[in-house]
Amino acid sequence: MSKRAVNILVPLISIILGLVIGAIVMAVSGFNPIDGYVALWNGIFMDSYTMGETIRQITPYIFSGLAVAFAFRTGLFNIGVEGQLIMGWLAAAWVGQAFELPKIIHLPLALLAAAAAGALWAFIPGFLKAKLQVHEVIVTIMLNYTAIHVANALIGVISGGGERTDKVHESASLRAHYLEAMTDYSRLHWGILVALLAVVFMWFLLERTTLGYELKAVGFNKNASEYAGMNVKKNIILAMVISGAFAGLGGAMEALGTFENISKLHAATGIGFDGIAVALLGANQPFGVLLGAILFGALKNGGLNMPSEAGIPTEIVSIVIALIIFFIASGYIIRVALERFGKKRKEEK
Amino acid sequence: MEYVIEMLGIRKQFGDFVANDNITLQLKKGEIHALLGENGAGKSTLMNVLFGLYQPEAGTIRVRGKEVKITDPNVANKLGIGMVHQHFMLVENFTVTENIILGSEPTKMGTINIKDAAKKVQALSEKYNLNVDPYAKIEDISVGMQQRVEILKTLYRGADILIFDEPTASLTPQEITELMQIMKRLIEEGKSIILITHKLKEIMEVSDRVTVIRKGQGIGTVVTAESSPTQLAELMVGRQVVFKTEKIAPNPKEIVLQIDSLTVADNRGVDKVKNLNLTVRAGEIVGIAGIDGNGQSELIEAITGLRKVKNGKITLNGKEITNLKPRKITESGVGHIPQDRHKHGLVLDFPLGHNIALQTYYKQPISKNGVINYKKVNEIARNIIEQYDVRSGEGVMSITRSLSGGNQQKAIIGREVERNPDLLIAALPTRGLDVGAIEFIHRRLIEQRDNGKAVLLISFELDEVMNVSDEIAVIYDGYIIDTVKPQETTENELGLLMAGQSLQENTKEGGQHE
Numbered sequence: 001m002s003k004r005a006v007n008i009l010v011p012l013i014s015i016i017l018g019l020v021i022g023a024i025v026m027a028v029s030g031f032n033p034i035d036g037y038v039a040l041w042n043g044i045f046m047d048s049y050t051m052g053e054t055i056r057q058i059t060p061y062i063f064s065g066l067a068v069a070f071a072f073r074t075g076l077f078n079i080g081v082e083g084q085l086i087m088g089w090l091a092a093a094w095v096g097q098a099f100e101l102p103k104i105i106h107l108p109l110a111l112l113a114a115a116a117a118g119a120l121w122a123f124i125p126g127f128l129k130a131k132l133q134v135h136e137v138i139v140t141i142m143l144n145y146t147a148i149h150v151a152n153a154l155i156g157v158i159s160g161g162g163e164r165t166d167k168v169h170e171s172a173s174l175r176a177h178y179l180e181a182m183t184d185y186s187r188l189h190w191g192i193l194v195a196l197l198a199v200v201f202m203w204f205l206l207e208r209t210t211l212g213y214e215l216k217a218v219g220f221n222k223n224a225s226e227y228a229g230m231n232v233k234k235n236i237i238l239a240m241v242i243s244g245a246f247a248g249l250g251g252a253m254e255a256l257g258t259f260e261n262i263s264k265l266h267a268a269t270g271i272g273f274d275g276i277a278v279a280l281l282g283a284n285q286p287f288g289v290l291l292g293a294i295l296f297g298a299l300k301n302g303g304l305n306m307p308s309e310a311g312i313p314t315e316i317v318s319i320v321i322a323l324i325i326f327f328i329a330s331g332y333i334i335r336v337a338l339e340r341f342g343k344k345r346k347e348e349k
Numbered sequence: 350m351e352y353v354i355e356m357l358g359i360r361k362q363f364g365d366f367v368a369n370d371n372i373t374l375q376l377k378k379g380e381i382h383a384l385l386g387e388n389g390a391g392k393s394t395l396m397n398v399l400f401g402l403y404q405p406e407a408g409t410i411r412v413r414g415k416e417v418k419i420t421d422p423n424v425a426n427k428l429g430i431g432m433v434h435q436h437f438m439l440v441e442n443f444t445v446t447e448n449i450i451l452g453s454e455p456t457k458m459g460t461i462n463i464k465d466a467a468k469k470v471q472a473l474s475e476k477y478n479l480n481v482d483p484y485a486k487i488e489d490i491s492v493g494m495q496q497r498v499e500i501l502k503t504l505y506r507g508a509d510i511l512i513f514d515e516p517t518a519s520l521t522p523q524e525i526t527e528l529m530q531i532m533k534r535l536i537e538e539g540k541s542i543i544l545i546t547h548k549l550k551e552i553m554e555v556s557d558r559v560t561v562i563r564k565g566q567g568i569g570t571v572v573t574a575e576s577s578p579t580q581l582a583e584l585m586v587g588r589q590v591v592f593k594t595e596k597i598a599p600n601p602k603e604i605v606l607q608i609d610s611l612t613v614a615d616n617r618g619v620d621k622v623k624n625l626n627l628t629v630r631a632g633e634i635v636g637i638a639g640i641d642g643n644g645q646s647e648l649i650e651a652i653t654g655l656r657k658v659k660n661g662k663i664t665l666n667g668k669e670i671t672n673l674k675p676r677k678i679t680e681s682g683v684g685h686i687p688q689d690r691h692k693h694g695l696v697l698d699f700p701l702g703h704n705i706a707l708q709t710y711y712k713q714p715i716s717k718n719g720v721i722n723y724k725k726v727n728e729i730a731r732n733i734i735e736q737y738d739v740r741s742g743e744g745v746m747s748i749t750r751s752l753s754g755g756n757q758q759k760a761i762i763g764r765e766v767e768r769n770p771d772l773l774i775a776a777l778p779t780r781g782l783d784v785g786a787i788e789f790i791h792r793r794l795i796e797q798r799d800n801g802k803a804v805l806l807i808s809f810e811l812d813e814v815m816n817v818s819d820e821i822a823v824i825y826d827g828y829i830i831d832t833v834k835p836q837e838t839t840e841n842e843l844g845l846l847m848a849g850q851s852l853q854e855n856t857k858e859g860g861q862h863e
Contacts, residue, residue, distance in 0.1 A: 210711045210719050213703070220698045226655060227685070227693040228707045229676025 006338055010331045018327030022320035035310040043305025044298045052183025055192055058297030062195040063250030064275025065289035066202050067243045072284045074239035075219025080140025081247040082272025083147030084118035088248025090151045091117035092255035093262040096168025106171040111252050118248020119241040126240025130233035152264045164263035174257035189257035202286040215239050353378045353541050359408035361394050368394040372567035374560045381542045383556035385585050387783040388755035391565040392545045396512050400432050401425045431503025435515040437495050439487045446470050446483040449502045473504050477534050493524030512543045529555050547783035549578040563587050586785040594791045599819040601630035605772050605803035611661035613647040621647040623827035634804040636818030640847050644827035645807050649776050653685050654678040684770030686778050694761045695749050702730035702745030705764050737763035755786045773797050776807040791817050811840050825849045
């Protein structure tokens with residue numbers, strides 16, 4: 001089998017397999033898989049409203065995926081995207097509602113605040129790893145919990161004892177009448193453009209700059225980096241900080257776009273954790289992350305429609321979506337199977 | 350004479366690249382048959398075909414006269430073929446016995462019968478004089494001992510045809526001698542051995558016949574006793590090889606590197622370099638001879654800024670560089686071919702082009718305002734790849750890990766020499782390389798010297814130090830015990846110095862130093 005045929009067949013077979021197994025799960029549970037998939041499709045593409053919502057859902061996934069992927073590419077495992085995202089969310093919401101400034105200053109300032117808050121939250125594990133060799137996985141996991149409680153406490157302070165902060169001012173909002181009108185009043189906002197810029201930014205930083213060269217070198221081989229005169233500790237901290245900034249901006253998408261405020265959290269948002277899967281789906285490449293986020297966001301948003309339209313409980317929906325993602329992620333297995341199959345055929349001839 | 354293994358007209362291809370082309374190798378029962386070839390000549394490919402890891406495109410394999418198809422390593426095992434890998438495949442925190450039975454554990458009612466296995470291992474170990482403790486943990490035993498565990502592993506599985514893949518690469522001279530004895534003992538017990546190597550000395554010492562391959566082609570088989578190292582080297586490289594590199598008399602000029610009473614501690618805080626003094630002049634090669642672990646690593650790391658100096662002073666071209674940052678030292682004119690190319694010399698997961706830019710990526714003309722011009726990177730890299738004959742699959746885009754050791758080393762040497770440093774530090778620059786590559790590297794070092802640069806060579810190989818250096822400084826226990834000229838000394842004398850016996854004292858009454 002030619003390489004090109006394999007490259008086209010692998011994702012195709014993965015998706016079909018995922019859909020088939022998902023259908024079996026639905027059928028076994030007593031639901032009509034066709035209805036289910038029609039509902040899923042409709043939940044993604046039915047009209048301009050659902051499409052607007054789908055894109056909105058994709059936006060924060062791009063950021064959390066970039067955050068995880070950036071850390072991976074520089075040899076770090078950032079499990080703390082969740083916490084960094086929450087801190088970014090909080091910072092953007094606060095800057096958005098506490099100041100009154102012209103939009104041209106206010107919006108960038110709010111975004112910057114979110115990036116800085118995420119970066120600061122990621123600085124802690126980065127610093128501890130660089131200076132004391134504390135493993136970043138432990139610190140970032142614990143900081144996720146810390147972030148939830150710190151954010152909740154600060155929301156109380158900002159809102160004067162309330163459950164949520166005030167809406168951000170118009171001057172800090174990413175919302176746009178133009179986009180809402182175009183998509184039948186969905187919550188689609190300009191954040192997607194910021195996210196696309198972030199994708200290009202990450203690519204440029206890693207593939208075109210001396211800083212990216214150093215960050216990757218340190219991630220691969222600290223000894224050789226030191227030999228080449230790089231500051232290893234500085235680069236570890238910097239890698240973590242940049243990853244955290246991406247996460248923080250993901251929070252800003254929710255703070256300035258989707259919700260325009262922040263409410264007290266009972267649990268993690270899940271966006272940060274899903275970012276790990278998005279990054280892996282995208283093979284830690286910025287443009288791959290974009291595709292991974294599109295898949296993740298679309299399925300997530302489409303799945304919301306399945307209980308109401310096809311009567312499938314949310315638990316089953318989660319299983320079906322997880323199966324589809326699982327099979328796409330395990331494309332490697334299918335690739336190997338195809339190559340074996342091709343080899344056998346050749347031998348038989 | 351019967352053949353236990355015959356590989357006839359083997360051809361193995363990877364894409365367009367022919368790794369083995371019509372190679373024939375016949376192993377007689379009870380012989381040590383050496384397989385000789387340069388790095389990347391196709392030795393490992395051929396053995397992987399025999400071991401069932403690769404399927405050949407053409408050719409037949411016969412084991413004890415019967416034609417066989419070896420589809421995977423299990424088939425090879427069943428045919429009695431065992432491989433002692435160059436990189437040991439052992440679980441560090443398992444015992445010797447646990448490692449040996451791994452994959453074919455003898456069970457008694459569902460639990461592993463470790464006692465019986467250990468007894469069997471013990472018996473085998475005694476039979477072949479291997480001296481291995483079945484209950485020792487791998488992490489606690491020496492590299493040489495670990496290799497014996499690998500040998501035991503194949504014997505335990507009933508192998509009577511053993512393949513040794515570059516077995517001496519990581520052994521000390523003492524361990525190499527012992528290994529040679531073990532091999533001879535195995536032959537006495539009726540085993541047959543294929544020895545993959547590029548070290549001519551070992552081949553002459555231990556093998557009965559030699560099959561030579563060059564660039565994937567089978568060159569032929571010769572009887573060792575009727576051959577000579579020179580002939581073998583010629584067969585392997587395809588041209589005349591000069592063991593003794595020709596050079597003109599040195600012309601030392603001003604002092605480039607000056608080290609005054611240098612003291613450096615290792616990671617545990619133990620002083621490894623003690624009050625060391627050394628001078629290297631422009632236009633000369635100073636070789637540091639010594640047994641591994643006498644402070645060589647710490648000395649280099651101190652000069653290059655990778656390790657803090659405890660005491661003393663290092664000056665380069667009259668300027669003090671003690672305890673400066675590595676980059677500052679590099680920029681003041683030091684080139685460094687590191688001792689461990691995988692640890693320090695290369696980012697193995699980077700493409701080759703990136704690695705050639707490792708010391709210059711942040712400077713003009715490669716980068717400007719923090720943006721790297723990868724076109725320029727690859728242009729410079731291609732130039733070095735061509736000049737230094739670095740062979741790889743996809744040129745500048747090849748992942749460095751995929752290159753053979755010799756080619757990785759040539760890339761590092763190209764990178765460091767092309768920066769034209771005033772002082773070039775070459776630490777074990779030819780470790781693990783074949784004669785062709787060694788000759789090439791030695792010539793480059795001498796070229797640097799002839800261009801008026803200072804070269805500091807660190808080596809554990811006496812031949813190398815004698816051959817290349819203009820002056821030999823012998824290091825022992827962290828200080829320079831003596832400095833001699835290569836033409837005024839002998840290997841014997843150097844050996845004594847390296848063992849810590851100063852010559853004057855030795856002639857007097859053989860008194861001990863310190």
